Amino acid sequence: MEAITFGVFGILIIVAFLLGKGSKSKIDNSDLTNEVREIINRSQDAVKTTLTSEIRDRNNDSRDTLVAVLKTLGEEQQKMQKTLGEEQQKHLVVVGENISKLQTSNEKKLDEMRNVVDEKLQTTLEKRIGESFKLVSDRLEAVHKGLGEMQTLATDVGGLKKVLTNVSTRGAMGEIQAERILEQILAPAQYGKNVKTHPECKGQVEFAIKLPGIDGTMDEPVWLPIDCKFPKEDYERLLDAYETGDKKAVEKAYSTFESNVTAKAKTIRKEYVSAPHTTDFAVMFLPTEGLYADVVRRPGLFESLQRDHQIVVTGPSTLAAFVNSLQMGFRTLALETNASQVYNVLGTVKTEFVKFGEHLGKLHKQLNTAANTIGGDGESIQRRLRAMERALKEVEALDSPSNEIMGLLED
Structure with missing residues (x-):
């Protein structure tokens, strides 16, 4: 460079x-x-x-x-x-060397942990097994008890099925239910049981409510017939059709059910309704709300029974409401009857009060005459009293039992 x-x-x-x-x-x-x-x-x-x-x-x-x-x-x-x-x-x-020591320590701790876990696991397992066996034993006992109850229930259901299968027993069940409703609302004198509603009646209606007769009294009452019906077979077929969901089967079952109910309404109307001995309508009592609901649900059936056959269909709740309304009518009638009696009593009181006024006037005149008589001779009477007091003033009083008696008399 x-x-x-x-x-x-x-x-x-x-x-x-x-x-x-x-x-x-x-x-x-x-x-x-x-x-x-x-x-x-x-x-x-x-x-x-x-x-x-x-x-x-x-x-x-x-x-x-x-x-x-x-x-x-x-x-x-x-x-x-x-x-x-x-x-x-x-x-x-x-x-x-450290790994060997760590392995030895880990093996020792694992052995300790294994022993602790085994001990706790054994204790817990024995406890859980004991609790499980106790629980299973309790459940088995409950199941055994439930089986006994199920057997009892099956027996009861069998008895109920026999009751519902037997037509006469089924009718008796409806009668018992209707009677309980009537006796809770009406007095025994306000309704009858197994009543012959008119002279030409060949049978006896199960219940009939007494209504005032033509003269407004209960001497010759007008009967309101109440008959219990339970078309169980047709109703069960209708429920089975509902469960299958087949519209044709439902319609067929409903048609049969409607025909049966209409026939029973005609029978009630023919046998038990005869004015003026009865009302111009009767009551058909269905002992279950389901039966009553299906009658109401069928278009035109409820109105047709009431319009064409003069039959009012009721269930347990509607019969109670119907009888309650009649009870209010009874009370209104009683008020009217009592009001008439009170009016008659007031008329009698008025007549007696006029007579009492006349006698009171005569007494007033007599009292005035006596007062005038006493008032004219009053001064002479006062003079005689003072003279008697002066004469008796000098008489000494004696201590004797007679004085005590006189004192008591004065008191």
Whole structure:
């Protein structure tokens, strides 16, 4: 690099010299330029040669230095690998010892934990098994008890089925239910049981409510017939059709149910209704709300029974409401009857009060006469009383039982 520096510095000196020389000899600029170019070219060649030689020397030196460094690095690496191998071996020995100790400690702790877990598991398992056996025993006992209750229930259901299957028993059940409703609302004198509602009646209606007769009294009452009906078979077929969801089956069952109810209404109307001995309508009592609901649900059936056959269909709740309304009618009638009696009593009181006024007037006149008589002779009576007091004043009082008696009389 120093040779290059000197070469460049020499070129600059030559250029300066030529410039100074050119100014003195007034040489043409083109010649000067050529000379400068030649000098620069020669200088460049010299510099290039010098640089090439310098670079070659530097490369050789660098190669030798790099080889030495690589050799040193290889030796150091071998030493480091050897040292690392020794240290690694030592660490492996230490790690192996620690792992052995850790394994021993872990095995010991695992044994302790296994013993504790086994002990707790055994205790818990025995406790849980005992509780489970107790629970199972209680459940089995409850199941056994439930089976007994189910058997009792099955017996009861069988008995109920027999009751519902038997037509006469089924009717008796409806009668019992209707009678309970009537006896809770009406007095025994307000209704009858197994009543022959009119002279030409061949049978007896189950219940009949007494209504006032034509004269407004209960001497010859007008009967309101109440008959209990329970079309169980047709109703069950209707429920079965509902469960299947078959519209045709439902319609067929409903048609049969409607025909049966209508036939029963005609029978009640024909046998038990005969005005003026009875009302111009009767009541059909259905003992379940489901039966009553299906009658009401059927379009036109409820209205047809009431309009065409003069039959009012009731269920348990509607019969109670119907009888309650009749009870209010009874109370209104009783108020009207009592009001008539009170009116008659008030008329009698009025007559007696007039007579009492006449007698009171006569008594007033007599009292006035007596008062006038006493008032005229009052002064003479007072004089006689004072004279008697003066005469008796000198008489001494005697201490005797008679005095005590007189004192008691005065008191």
